[in-house]
């Protein structure tokens with residue numbers, strides 16, 4: 001049996017860089033309003049709310065997460081309706097999908113960590129790119145490690161299915177995808193995937209400390225398909241107290257916290 005540990009680490013402090021150019025005009029979400037008109041203004045409050053979700057996905061007490069009573073599950077995210085938690089223990093990935101009724105939006109938060117393959121991720125990051133098999137994206141290349149972590153694991157089918165179900169229930173409300181670091185890289189592929197597979201232009205992406213995930217050609221396709229993208233590259237001002245997480249980027253430095261080690265044995269999905 002394969003054993004691998006999930007060892008979160010504390011991120012380096014950083015500074016806010018909000019790319020407000022991607023923010024769109026005011027929102028007033030009525031059920032009858034077409035989804036293309038449901039847009040967000042990405043202001044500080046909204047960013048703080050979203051970073052709470054990106055942080056909560058690092059919580060390992062799944063009961064507290066499921067009942068939304070975890071230490072990150074308060075204040076700005078009060079009343080969040082969690083719909084699905086994915087724990088891919090083999091790959092040390094975690095994600096949840098739910099509905100923020102205050103924002104009237106589906107939230108997808110993704111965590112990516114894998115102690116044993118950090119070196120591989122870093123090697124992949126520098127050396128390897130893989131052809132992306134979305135149609136109409138010739139010459140677009142992405143980093144295989146981050147892409148596979150989303151595309152070739154439970155995350156892709158379970159997330160897209162849960163988002164579909166939530167939209168069936170609540171109408172074509174906005175979708176906000178978020179994640180830190182490697183989770184941010186995976187969140188980007190997730191946002192792209194959802195935008196393509198649902199044909200929705202109401203997918204928003206906000207990532208924190210996210211590494212580069214593809215070549216310039218990919219980046220320009222991405223900007224077309226997920227225009228509502230904000231990459232917070234220095235989150236210190238907005239995230240005073242991050243939960244432990246794996247930050248090997250951008251400074252390639254990380255720390256081990258042995259008490260946080262968990263064994264990774266099977267896959268679990270709680271929907």
Ligand SMILES: *[C@@H]1O[C@H](CO)[C@@H](O)[C@H](O)[C@H]1NC(C)=O
Nearest residue numbers: 040041042043044045046103
């Ligand atoms: C910021 O965004 C939040 C959430 O969308 C919204 O409720 C609030 O009114 C916005 N604040 C400003 C100043 O636009």
Ligand SMILES: *[C@@H]1O[C@H](CO)[C@@H](O)[C@H](O)[C@H]1NC(C)=O
Nearest residue numbers: 130131132133147148151152
């Ligand atoms: C992505 O996932 C699809 C469907 O599971 C699979 O056919 C495809 O080969 C994957 N792409 C890569 C580059 O691994």
